[in-house]
């Protein structure tokens with residue numbers, strides 16, 4: 001599967017990286033950007049450890065493709 005280019009801002013810094021679409025936002029933040037302040041806990045949506053702010057809305061980063069974050073603002 002081909003990587004997709006995504007561009008977004010995290011904590012005020014702009015990033016443009018190519019990621020596999022099957023990665024989660026949590027994996028992109030922690031592994032690709034080395035922003036380990038974002039945690040991973042239960043992986044089921046119960047604990048809230050992976051929560052980030054996506055355009056000021058609380059979002060669980062452990063699930064879903066990172067592609068919808070294209071052009072979004074994230075605070076971890």
Ligand code: FES
Nearest residue numbers: 041042043048050
């Ligand atoms: S890891 Fe528990 S809600 Fe995200």
